[in-house]
Amino acid sequence: MSQTLKARLAEDVKTAMRARDSGRLETLRFLQAAIKQREVDERIELGDAEVSSIIEKQVKQRRESIQAFESAGRTESADKEKAELQILQEYLPQQADSAEVEQVILDAISQAQADGAQGPALMGKVMGLVKTKLAGRADMSLISAQVKQKLNP
Structure with a gap:
């Protein structure tokens, strides 16, 4: 154990x-x-x-x-x-690499849109999904900036 x-x-x-x-x-x-x-x-x-x-x-x-x-x-x-x-x-889990982060964000956007989220609620839904998958393995402020960029090209 x-x-x-x-x-x-x-x-x-x-x-x-x-x-x-x-x-x-x-x-x-x-x-x-x-x-x-x-x-x-x-x-x-x-x-x-x-x-x-x-x-x-x-x-x-x-x-x-x-x-x-x-x-x-x-x-x-x-x-x-x-x-x-x-x-x-040293006490945090191994950080996610950029390819994994990118994939998690894209999957979360697809899932949130499939659930019918739109507008500001879409950002919140996507961040909620991403946070559950990457908690402790990525800087959420950087993730947030990436999500905003993807949602508002």
């Missing part, structure tokens, strides 16, 4: 402590705190899908921070965020 994300995270924290890798340890502890916070708030035990969504949210925050730091000329802070981003991405 494969290890859950939370168990893998706990093991990696121990490994980082033994290796005295403070940067990695800080990032992993921050992630554990975010997971624990959600478990306490919602009074539930999170599974891999929920943990993945928390990691995705953390990845998105890091990308936004990197952009903000770079535009402000704060390269040292941007580099720290990039290092954290790289660590977080």
